Structure formats: structure tokens, C-alpha cells
Amino acid sequence: xxSIDKHRKIIRAATKVFAKKGFFNARISDIAKEAKxxxxxxxxxxxxxxxxxxxxxxxxIGKLIGQITLxxxxxxxxxxxxxxxxxxxxxxxxxxxxxxxxxxxxLRQTNKLIREYRKNNFSQYLNILSxxxxxxxxxxxxRNDIVPDLAKQIIFGSLDEISRIWGPSNDIDQxxxxxxxxxxxxxxxxxxxxxxxx
Amino acid sequence: xxSIDKHRKIIRAATKVFAKKGFFNARISDIAKEAKxxxxxxxxxxxxxxxxxxxxxxxxIGKLIGQITLxxxxxxxxxxxxxxxxxxxxxxxxxxxxxxxxxxxxLRQTNKLIREYRKNNFSQYLNILSxxxxxxxxxxxxRNDIVPDLAKQIIFGSLDEISRIWGPSNDIDQxxxxxxxxxxxxxxxxxxxxxxxx
Amino acid sequence: xxSIDKHRKIIRAATKVFAKKGFFNARISDIAKEAKxxxxxxxxxxxxxxxxxxxxxxxxIGKLIGQITLxxxxxxxxxxxxxxxxxxxxxxxxxxxxxxxxxxxxLRQTNKLIREYRKNNFSQYLNILSxxxxxxxxxxxxRNDIVPDLAKQIIFGSLDEISRIWGPSNDIDQxxxxxxxxxxxxxxxxxxxxxxxx
Amino acid sequence: xxSIDKHRKIIRAATKVFAKKGFFNARISDIAKEAKxxxxxxxxxxxxxxxxxxxxxxxxIGKLIGQITLxxxxxxxxxxxxxxxxxxxxxxxxxxxxxxxxxxxxLRQTNKLIREYRKNNFSQYLNILSxxxxxxxxxxxxRNDIVPDLAKQIIFGSLDEISRIWGPSNDIDQxxxxxxxxxxxxxxxxxxxxxxxx
DNA sequence: TATGAATGAGGTTTCATTCAT
DNA sequence: GATGAATGAAACCTCATTCAT
Numbered sequence: 001x002x003s004i005d006k007h008r009k010i011i012r013a014a015t016k017v018f019a020k021k022g023f024f025n026a027r028i029s030d031i032a033k034e035a036k037x038x039x040x041x042x043x044x045x046x047x048x049x050x051x052x053x054x055x056x057x058x059x060x061i062g063k064l065i066g067q068i069t070l071x072x073x074x075x076x077x078x079x080x081x082x083x084x085x086x087x088x089x090x091x092x093x094x095x096x097x098x099x100x101x102x103x104x105x106x107l108r109q110t111n112k113l114i115r116e117y118r119k120n121n122f123s124q125y126l127n128i129l130s131x132x133x134x135x136x137x138x139x140x141x142x143r144n145d146i147v148p149d150l151a152k153q154i155i156f157g158s159l160d161e162i163s164r165i166w167g168p169s170n171d172i173d174q175x176x177x178x179x180x181x182x183x184x185x186x187x188x189x190x191x192x193x194x195x196x197x198x
Numbered sequence: 199x200x201s202i203d204k205h206r207k208i209i210r211a212a213t214k215v216f217a218k219k220g221f222f223n224a225r226i227s228d229i230a231k232e233a234k235x236x237x238x239x240x241x242x243x244x245x246x247x248x249x250x251x252x253x254x255x256x257x258x259i260g261k262l263i264g265q266i267t268l269x270x271x272x273x274x275x276x277x278x279x280x281x282x283x284x285x286x287x288x289x290x291x292x293x294x295x296x297x298x299x300x301x302x303x304x305l306r307q308t309n310k311l312i313r314e315y316r317k318n319n320f321s322q323y324l325n326i327l328s329x330x331x332x333x334x335x336x337x338x339x340x341r342n343d344i345v346p347d348l349a350k351q352i353i354f355g356s357l358d359e360i361s362r363i364w365g366p367s368n369d370i371d372q373x374x375x376x377x378x379x380x381x382x383x384x385x386x387x388x389x390x391x392x393x394x395x396x
Numbered sequence: 397x398x399s400i401d402k403h404r405k406i407i408r409a410a411t412k413v414f415a416k417k418g419f420f421n422a423r424i425s426d427i428a429k430e431a432k433x434x435x436x437x438x439x440x441x442x443x444x445x446x447x448x449x450x451x452x453x454x455x456x457i458g459k460l461i462g463q464i465t466l467x468x469x470x471x472x473x474x475x476x477x478x479x480x481x482x483x484x485x486x487x488x489x490x491x492x493x494x495x496x497x498x499x500x501x502x503l504r505q506t507n508k509l510i511r512e513y514r515k516n517n518f519s520q521y522l523n524i525l526s527x528x529x530x531x532x533x534x535x536x537x538x539r540n541d542i543v544p545d546l547a548k549q550i551i552f553g554s555l556d557e558i559s560r561i562w563g564p565s566n567d568i569d570q571x572x573x574x575x576x577x578x579x580x581x582x583x584x585x586x587x588x589x590x591x592x593x594x
Numbered sequence: 595x596x597s598i599d600k601h602r603k604i605i606r607a608a609t610k611v612f613a614k615k616g617f618f619n620a621r622i623s624d625i626a627k628e629a630k631x632x633x634x635x636x637x638x639x640x641x642x643x644x645x646x647x648x649x650x651x652x653x654x655i656g657k658l659i660g661q662i663t664l665x666x667x668x669x670x671x672x673x674x675x676x677x678x679x680x681x682x683x684x685x686x687x688x689x690x691x692x693x694x695x696x697x698x699x700x701l702r703q704t705n706k707l708i709r710e711y712r713k714n715n716f717s718q719y720l721n722i723l724s725x726x727x728x729x730x731x732x733x734x735x736x737r738n739d740i741v742p743d744l745a746k747q748i749i750f751g752s753l754d755e756i757s758r759i760w761g762p763s764n765d766i767d768q769x770x771x772x773x774x775x776x777x778x779x780x781x782x783x784x785x786x787x788x789x790x791x792x
Numbered sequence: 793t794a795t796g797a798a799t800g801a802g803g804t805t806t807c808a809t810t811c812a813t
Numbered sequence: 814g815a816t817g818a819a820t821g822a823a824a825c826c827t828c829a830t831t832c833a834t
Contacts, residue, residue: 157359192390553755588786
């Protein structure tokens with residue numbers, strides 16, 4: 001029986017290799033070597049190279065959704081929920097730099113396929129954000145004129161761009177901590193750049 | 199003498215092809231055909247395939263910098279400047295979808311090379327944003343605790359993610375206009391999601 | 397102990413798969429699936445893929461030799477024997493299209509190996525034909541200047557080419573019956589195209 | 595401009611390699627080396643490996659058609675025409691053993707594609723045979739009950755099977771000359787095995 | 793300067809065969 | 814004996830780049 005363990009090993013290896021070299025520059029043999037399996041073995045678990053990318057993404061985003069949902073369920077205040085989302089996302093990206101790379105590098109490499117895919121797990125992830133906005137509007141905490149479907153993209157875009165500064169091969173000394181960045185982002189999205197900090 | 203016209207033709211063709219197929223899936227022969235030159239001719243004007251990408255980017259971002267700088271120079275209020283930047287960026291991306299694609303797809307495909315490059319023209323573009331923030335802080339319009347270097351990334355990330363919804367092959371009916379999106383973004387960055395709209 | 401039943405099942409499956417896909421396009425796993433055994437099991441019964449082909453051939457030609465020999469033993473007239481051979485061969489090929497395909501497609505795919513093999517069962521089959529000729533010459537029914545070793549190839553070649561028109565995926569409406577073809581062939585080989593039909 | 599000379603060189607090399615190794619065992623790099631071009635060059639002239647096979651066949655059969663047609667046009671007697679066809683075919687196969695191999699080995703390897711292809715050049719070749727039969731019948735030289743479409747296959751099948759004994763790697767000493775074989779075949783097809791030789 | 797035919801390295805994928813269970 | 818997951822060699826084909834014309 002195909003071992004679930006080997007599947008995991010390949011996913012982990014692929015995440016690492018994709019993060020380091022990018023999807024197109026990653027060779028199957030790199031992933032195989034990293035996973036310590038034969039090249040052919042990979043094709044017992046994945047349809048083709050692109051299928052590996054999709055699986056990496058699906059798997060990792062799935063985990064993220066689980067973790068964040070758990071955290072959010074313990075909280076009522078939409079304002080705090082937004083902060084939690086921002087902090088958790090940044091924390092994860094800092095911890096799992098490979099995933100961060102895969103998201104922002106690979107997510108944009110192909111066009112049609114990824115777009116199609118986005119309707120699945122990834123859009124579910126983004127929809128957590130819009131739910132928070134909607135809930136905040138219902139509870140009169142957030143402004144009514146915020147468009148949740150725009151806001152979710154604005155917030156995610158910021159997070160994704162920011163998390164790039166932690167990318168593995170980044171030489172620039174960017175010594176912002178997660179806390180600093182998270183506080184800054186939360187503050188900007190809550191009060192804007194003009195309002196007075198709370 | 200190498201004709202500047204042919205250089206331009208190739209750049210234009212490459213922008214189109216990169217936008218449509220992505221950097222790695224674009225073939226030199228595609229670009230050559232689109233530019234109506236021979237494959238070999240391209241190598242009289244560019245060192246290699248990646249050099250074309252860099253040049254496309256440099257050229258287009260350069261144009262953008264020029265245009266935005268011109269607009270901003272006519273204005274004093276940092277609040278308005280921020281709005282202008284946001285609106286202009288979105289307008290350009292909507293108008294020049296190929297560039298939008300090249301920015302958000304290609305800019306993230308390679309790693310080291312692009313990062314290196316970013317120190318040049320692109321970071322100059324982002325620095326327009328931080329200058330606006332700094333100017334706003336000096337004029338006491340923006341909060342002092344905003345970190346300009348973070349804010350520039352937050353804002354650009356938002357813009358870039360948002361501008362993807364206008365991507366060429368996007369089937370989803372996203373009927374937000376530039377005005378709507380621009381207003382929303384400006385408002386969020388100015389007052390945040392909690393404050394009251396002006 | 398290796399079950400003779402499983403051996404048979406694999407042979408039958410291989411015949412079917414080879415006929416449908418051709419030797420080189422047939423995969424071991426196709427044969428295994430068709431035979432409802434595991435891939436590895438096949439290697440308990442056969443040395444390698446080519447060995448299966450040889451065995452299929454040996455087995456089927458063996459059966460044919462048995463059947464035809466039986467029929468011929470009941471008959472004395474070499475003229476009738478020739479007719480019997482022709483008719484029986486064609487009947488079998490029409491009935492067992494898979495075998496027909498295996499003979500004319502596969503028999504020619506490999507070179508040295510098949511040629512070597514031909515010294516065994518298949519040449520025995522052809523020698524039935526030359527025996528008939530020789531017997532006919534001894535009984536003064538056939539011309540003395542016929543070279544039996546050439547005649548056997550001439551006759552087999554005709555039969556084999558003809559039997560291709562009944563191949564499984566042949567769309568052309570070739571509505572010659574076995575009887576028509578058999579009569580035609582027998583007549584041509586007996587009287588030639590010039591003589592008057594009997 | 596793609597040189598016609600290189601096309602020819604590749605065809606010639608492919609004929610040789612296919613004849614020696616068989617289509618499936620022939621590697622593109624074998625053909626390239628034999629033709630003294632780079633592997634990639636082959637794909638400037640042919641769509642894929644199978645396309646090379648088709649082209650080899652088309653080309654060679656085309657030449658054959660031309661030569662035989664020329665010879666036949668000089669002759670009126672269908673009986674002699676039949677003899678000419680038989681002799682010429684055998685001569686060519688003996689001279690160009692590679693072609694003989696390609697015909698009887700490769701022609702049968704694939705199924706649908708070749709069958710489809712056969713409607714073109716090859717079937718034209720076979721139709722020369724049926725035309726001779728028909729002409730013979732009209733001139734009352736050949737029996738009326740011969741079915742031309744069967745006869746053409748019978749004759750070609752014989753020729754093809756016979757010409758195999760001249761195959762390149764055939765160790766068996768088959769010392770029949772073209773003349774012997776041709777005479778034998780002609781005689782069998784004209785008078786049958788029973789009639790008296792002329 | 794421009795061409796485009798030629799190159800050839802290199803990658804994805806297949807699949808016969810092996811071997812631990 | 815039977816299994817089928819694992820192996821890894823090998824091959825087709827692509828395409829960036831070169832260079833003779």
C-alpha cells in the first residue's frame with residue numbers, strides 16, 4: 001500500500017526545493033533526492049510536477065485554515081479576530097519560510113491553473129478574512145462602507161508582500177519582528193494612517 | 199547601429215508574451231515572432247532571456263515613476279498624494295494589464311536576481327510611497343508611529359493583489375471599478391476599517 | 397508449486413493485450429491487470445517481457461499445428477491437403493483475431509530473437525506446407541519444378557497478408573468470407589491466374 | 595532555409611537505423627549520429643519519431659512506384675507485367691535491404707496509424723497489382739473469377755514474406771537468387787502448382 | 793546589422809524489473 | 814507462491830543560445 005509517510009516526505013521535500021529554487025527551476029530529481037526516494041517513486045504519489053505544487057499548497061494552506069479557525073473560535077471581538085489573523089499569518093510565514101516562498105513565488109507562476117485552484121482551499125482561506133469584516137460590520141465595530149471582498153484582498157496582499165521580507169535568501173537586514181509588523185498592520189487597518197493610535 | 203526602435207519593439211513584444219504565458223513558459227521564438235524579428239536578433243539587444251524580463255520591468259516601472267512623480271509634484275497634501283498614488287497605480291494596471299501580469303507574476307518567479315534588481319528601479323518606485331508617508335508625518339497629517347518602510351510594502355502589496363483581479367484571463371465577474379477600489383483603499387489606509395468615513 | 401492455471405491466464409491475457417496494443421506499447425501492468433494477477437507474479441512464470449511474447453506464440457502455433465495435423469492425417473490427396481491448410485489457417489485467424497494480430501504484428505517487431513525462435517515451433521508449422529508440396533510432387537500431382545521451401549513461404553505470406561484484413565480495428569468493409577478467400581487462394585495456388593477454373 | 599539535403603540525410607540514416615534495430619528500439623540519437631546532425635536538428639525536419647517512419651516509408655515506396663510504373667508502361671502483356679512487378683519488387687528488396695526491413699517489420703508495428711497511412715502511397719503501390727490483374731482479365735489473359743483486390747494482397751504477401759529471407763541479419767544460408775525466386779513466383783501465380791510449366 | 797538553421801544539454805516521465813513483506 | 818511499492822535507467826523532445834551566411 002502506498003505509504004502516507006512517503007507522501008508526506010515528498011511534500012516536505014518539494015516545499016523545500018520549490019522555496020529554494022522556484023517551481024520551474026526545481027528538478028524532479030532534486031525533490032527525489034531531498035525526499036530520499038527514487039525519481040519514479042514521486043509519480044506513484046503525484047500525477048506530475050504541477051500536481052506536486054498544488055498538493056504542497058493545498059496541504060499547507062489546509063493546515064493554516066485549521067489552526068487559524070481554532071484560534072478565532074475562541075474569540076468574539078472582530079477587531080481582535082482581525083489582529084489574530086494578521087499575527088498568526090505572519091508568525092506562520094516567519095516560522096515556515098518555505099511555505100511563504102511557495103505562496104508568493106509559486107502562487108503566481110502559472111495562470112489559469114492556479115486561478116482555477118484558488119477557488120478551492122485558498123479562497124476559503126481568504127474568506128476567513130471577509131467573514132471577520134462582515135461580522136465586524138454586523139456588530140457595528142467596522143464601517144459599513146468597507147467592501148469585504150475588497151478588504152480581504154487588500155489585507156492578504158499586504159501580508160503576503162510583507163512576509164516576503166523574511167524570505168530565506170534575503171540579504172537585506174530587515175529586523176522588524178513579527179510583533180512590530182503585526183502591530184503596525186493591525187493598527188493601520190484598524191485606524192488608518194491618519195487616526196490616533198489607541 | 200542598433201536601432202532603438204527594434205529595442206522597443208522587442209520590449210513591447212516581450213511584455214505581451216510574458217504577460218500571457220509567464221516568463222518560464224514564454225519562448226524566445228514567441229517574442230521574436232511577436233516582434234517580427236528573427237530569434238537571433240534578440241540577442242543583439244539583450245544578453246539573455248532574463249535580461250529581457252529585467253528590461254521590460256525597468257522600462258515600464260520607469261515610465262510609471264515618471265508619470266506619478268509628475269502628478270505628485272503638483273500636489274502638496276500628503277493625504278491627497280497617497281490617494282493619487284493609489285489611483286494612478288490602479289489606473290495604469292487596469293489600462294496595461296500586461297504590465298500588471300508581469301509585475302505580479304514575473305516579479306516573483308526568480309529570487310536572487312530579482313531581489314538584486316529591486317534595489318534599482320522598483321525600490322525607487324516603492325520609495326515614492328515611503329516619502330509620502332514621511333512627508334505626512336512631518337506635516338503632522340499622518341501618525342508618527344507608522345513605519346514608512348513597512349507602510350510602503352503594505353500599500354504596494356494591497357495594490358498588487360487587488361490589481362490581479364483585473365488579470366486578462368480572469369473569468370470571475372469582478373465589476374469593481376478603479377474608482378471604487380481606489381476609494382476603498384484610500385479610505386482604509388487613511389481612516390482604517392473602524393473610523394468613520396469622512 | 398507454480399499453478400499451470402495462472403500460466404494459462406497470463407498467456408491468454410498477454411495475447412489479448414499484445415493484439416490490441418502491439419508488443420512495444422503493451423505494458424506488463426496491462427497484462428497483469430487483464431490476467432488479474434500482480435505485476436510481480438508474471439516474473440514467476442516468465443523470464444521477461446519478450447519471453448511472454450515467445451510463449452504466446454509457441455503456445456498458439458502449437459495448438460494450430462496439432463489441429464491441422466489432425467485434419468491432414470485424415471486425408472490423402474495433397475491437393476485437398478493444401479486446401480485444408482489454407483482454409484483452416486484462415487478460419488483460425490478469423491476466429492482468433494488476437495492470434496492473427498500477434499503473428500503478423502509481433503512476429504516482425506524484433507529481429508534476431510524472433511528469427512532464432514522461428515527455428516522452433518513456427519518453422520515446424522511452415523514445414524507442414526512444404527511437406528504437402530513434396531508429397532504432391534511424389535504423387536505427381538504437383539509440378540516438380542516447385543521449390544518446396546519457397547512455396548511454403550509464398551503460401552504463408554499470402555495467408556498472413558490476407559488475414560490482416562480481418563484485423564480487429566479495421567474499419568474498411570472487407571466482406572470477403574473465409575470461404576471466398578479460401579477458394580480464391582486455393583484456386584490461384586492450384587491453377588494460377590491463367591488456367592481455367594476447375 | 596531548411597536544406598533538402600539534410601532532410602535526405604536524415605531519411606537515409608533513419609532507414610538504416612530502423613532496419614537494423616526496429617522502430618521501437620531505434621533511438622533518435624542513433625539516427626542523429628548516423629546522419630551526423632544534432633538530435634534537435636531532426637525535429638526541425640520531422641514532427642516526431644513516428645513522423646520519421648512515415649516519411650521513410652512514403653519516400654521509398656514513392657520511388658518504387660515511380661520506377662515500376664516506368665517499366666510497366668513499356669509493356670503491354672499483363673502476364674509479362676505481372677512478372678516485371680514481381681521481379682522488380684524482389685530486386686529492389688534485395689538491393690535495398692533496409693527498405694525491406696522497414697516494410698515488413700515496421701509496417702506492422704503500429705496499427706491504426708499505419709492502416710490510415712496505407713490508404714495513401716502504399717495502397718497505390720498495391721493497386722498497381724490489381725490493375726495488372728484487371729487488365730489481364732479484360733484482355734482475356736487472366737481468369738475472370740480472380741478477385742483483383744484479393745489477388746493483390748496474395749501476391750504482395752508472398753513477395754513480402756519471401757523478401758524477408760534476404761534480411762540483413764539472417765544467418766541461414768538462403769541461396770536462392772532473385773531470378774530463381776522470381777521465376778518460381780511468377781510461375782506459381784501464372785500456372786499454379788498443378789499446371790505444367792510453360 | 794539581421795537572419796534562422798543548427799546545436800546539444802537537460803528535464804520530465806515511463807515502465808520493465810526487483811525485492812521486502 | 815503472491816504481492817505491488819519502489820527503483821532508476823533511459824528516451825523523446827524542447828528551447829535558449831550560437832554562428833555561418
